[in-house]
Amino acid sequence: MKLFRLLALLPALASAQESIERLDPALDEIIAPDAKIETLCSGFDWAEGPVWDEREKRLLFSDVPKNIVYQWKEGDKEASIFMKPSGFTGVGQYGSEPGSNGLAMDEKGVLYFCEHGDRRVSYLTPGGGKRTLADNFNGKRFNSPNDLAIAANGDVYFTDPPYGLPGREKDTEFKELPFQGVFRVTPQGVVSLITRDLDRPNGVALSPDGKILYVAQSHGPLPVIMAYPLKTDGSAEAGKVFYNCKDLKGPGAPDGIKVDSKGNVFSTGPGGCLIFNPEGKLLGRILCGRPTANVAFGESGSRLYLTSDDRILRVALKR
Numbered sequence: 001m002k003l004f005r006l007l008a009l010l011p012a013l014a015s016a017q018e019s020i021e022r023l024d025p026a027l028d029e030i031i032a033p034d035a036k037i038e039t040l041c042s043g044f045d046w047a048e049g050p051v052w053d054e055r056e057k058r059l060l061f062s063d064v065p066k067n068i069v070y071q072w073k074e075g076d077k078e079a080s081i082f083m084k085p086s087g088f089t090g091v092g093q094y095g096s097e098p099g100s101n102g103l104a105m106d107e108k109g110v111l112y113f114c115e116h117g118d119r120r121v122s123y124l125t126p127g128g129g130k131r132t133l134a135d136n137f138n139g140k141r142f143n144s145p146n147d148l149a150i151a152a153n154g155d156v157y158f159t160d161p162p163y164g165l166p167g168r169e170k171d172t173e174f175k176e177l178p179f180q181g182v183f184r185v186t187p188q189g190v191v192s193l194i195t196r197d198l199d200r201p202n203g204v205a206l207s208p209d210g211k212i213l214y215v216a217q218s219h220g221p222l223p224v225i226m227a228y229p230l231k232t233d234g235s236a237e238a239g240k241v242f243y244n245c246k247d248l249k250g251p252g253a254p255d256g257i258k259v260d261s262k263g264n265v266f267s268t269g270p271g272g273c274l275i276f277n278p279e280g281k282l283l284g285r286i287l288c289g290r291p292t293a294n295v296a297f298g299e300s301g302s303r304l305y306l307t308s309d310d311r312i313l314r315v316a317l318k319r
Helices: 002-016 025-029
Strands: 019-022 037-042 047-053 058-063 068-072 080-083 100-105 111-115 120-124 130-134 148-150 156-160 181-185 191-195 201-206 212-217 224-229 240-244 257-259 265-269 272-276 282-287 294-298 303-308 311-316
Touching: 019 025, 025 282, 047 100, 047 111, 047 303, 047 311, 058 100, 058 294, 058 303, 100 148, 111 148, 130 181, 148 201, 156 201, 181 201, 201 265, 212 257, 212 265, 224 265, 240 272, 257 294, 265 294, 272 303
Parallel strands: 047 294, 201 257
Antiparallel strands: 019 282, 037 311, 047 058, 058 068, 068 080, 100 111, 111 120, 120 130, 148 156, 156 181, 181 191, 201 212, 212 224, 224 240, 257 265, 265 272, 272 282, 294 303, 303 311
16 A cells, blocks of 8 residues: 555656756746646657657657657647657667667758667658668768757768667677767768767757857766857867856756757756756756756747656747
8 A cells, every 4th residue: 555655646756856947037038937847748768859840740759769759749648659660770689779869850841860770860751761861980880870950051960979889888899980979961971070079979959050069978077068169161160168067966967959049058967958048157957857868949949848768848938
């Protein structure tokens, strides 16, 4: 009986852990003071890579261990399968995180994938089949493309940590590159290295004007968000630390990252989702009570969707 009562209380205890921490009055201009955190659906192994599909009015997101992309629409009590497999199409098993991770849509509505198991960046054609955009750098296969951001000219910036390799950073059978890089690939499939200086590059996003590339590093000794000024040819200058998360408390590390139309930066990190102004001042946090992987803007920027461990959360934003 005591166990039954404890299980019955778990949803309430989880919601009690969810709150919005306001560290600066400026946050009220981004998230209204009376905003609530909604739980839309749950039951996933590790939800990741959300993207809002404006044409179909749905949220797409990855469950990396399950090798599935799910979809959720307003009014749905549960998410449904959009694509399976999503990131590994080979025979047998491939590690514990074989599926797609980051998802993104370009201005034409083309869906792009970072695939762990197939170790590539791909996109979905109008007929329903996938095509490979890039799967190697100088002939060596990527580790496990993790997250991506699409520039106005169609260039795709993406990160390549070792999390999807069966042996992760210690993998000796599959790992071909001796580093974890941040890359750019043109629409023609030409790959260039942006930086190899980060041990665990993860989330990636562009400023509204396309002049700054933000990269979140999920690395315990140096959990930072970096900012790289971009040159006119798409390459990057030396990066600087936008924010160091080492003193923040709470579950999770810098992971997924997005930037709104005003240049405010939303990055998952310790506690949930961290919200910064363009100058790097921490305005507040959406505390989720669990490690939070990524975020996405939806419904014309009026909602923030969060993939928080086994759940999908949503918070209303001020436009």
